[in-house]
Amino acid sequence: MGPHHSFDDFEQCCLETPKNVIIHDPAKVDARTHFGLKTDDDIKHFVAQKGLTDRAFIKRDPFGAAQDLRGETMWVDVYDFWSGDKFGYFALVRNPRNGAWLIKSFTLNDKRNPREPRSSIGSITSTAFLPHKRRDKT
């Protein structure tokens, strides 16, 4: 199953009617902490400027709270994305009744970054670079 919502529409909304985009407060704090996006406006502007680079749809989940509330199904679309060398996790849901969008998650991804380079500062994983013949001075 593909995404339930059009991401292009969401980006358009961030650009043209940002008031209709609501940001879940924990998502905002995560975006601030991990991506340096300090305010609501910063986050919406970033999304509108296609800052979620190489976004890849991962899954859609039912928005449980809405189902409990009205017996109707709302879907949360979940994406992986990159911004520079940071690997992120983004989730959004739209309320069809009033057209409001909700950014539910905007944080670092729990999954290992598949693009993690083998040879760059701070991210060497190859055992070839680990010290293997430690010789102490005698």
Place this chain on the structure above:
Amino acid sequence: MKINNCPFCSSENVENRTIEKPDKLPDGTPFKYKYEVLVCLDCDTITDVDKKNDTAYLAAHESAKKQYVDKICQDLSNKGWSMAYIERAFRLPQRTITRWKSQGCSASGMALMSLVGIMPWLAKIADHNYDQAIAAGEVIAQAGNLIVGAATSNDCTTTVKIYSSEKSLNIIAGIHKNQKSCAILSTEPQTDNIINTEYELLRA
């Protein structure tokens, strides 16, 4: 303006709560900010309806920034870098940094000070009108300092590997701290037809 509905699901089953969050500047300087949110008890959405989070965060951040810039300036002075030199090298108007310390600085000023704080030698490159050869030389010199510094430190291990083949010469330098590699020069070479010579820098 008092908002009594959840902006996402329009429910009236909402309540106001006060949240206090800790945060820190790039150097670890801590600060806190407190703000009010609207919690929807139906859809669990927590929203910053009047941008109170943003306002509280920006005010706390602004105040912490002054201390941060002040601390960077002190560190630079202790290492022998004068603010007059930094200002001249980056072609900033005189007393700019003093003003940043007392009145706060813009995001651009903060970015510059953060970079200069951890790499003060950037001033040398700026002072030479961002000459590429000077920049390359400075980067290599600083990389050398890092490797030698790590080799002589008690909590780092430095490994330098030199791979040579008929086609290429690759120098790989890795600094390892707590089993984590934290710096490297060059890239992993091709493994065919390589004459492998390895050197390990010993502690001084």
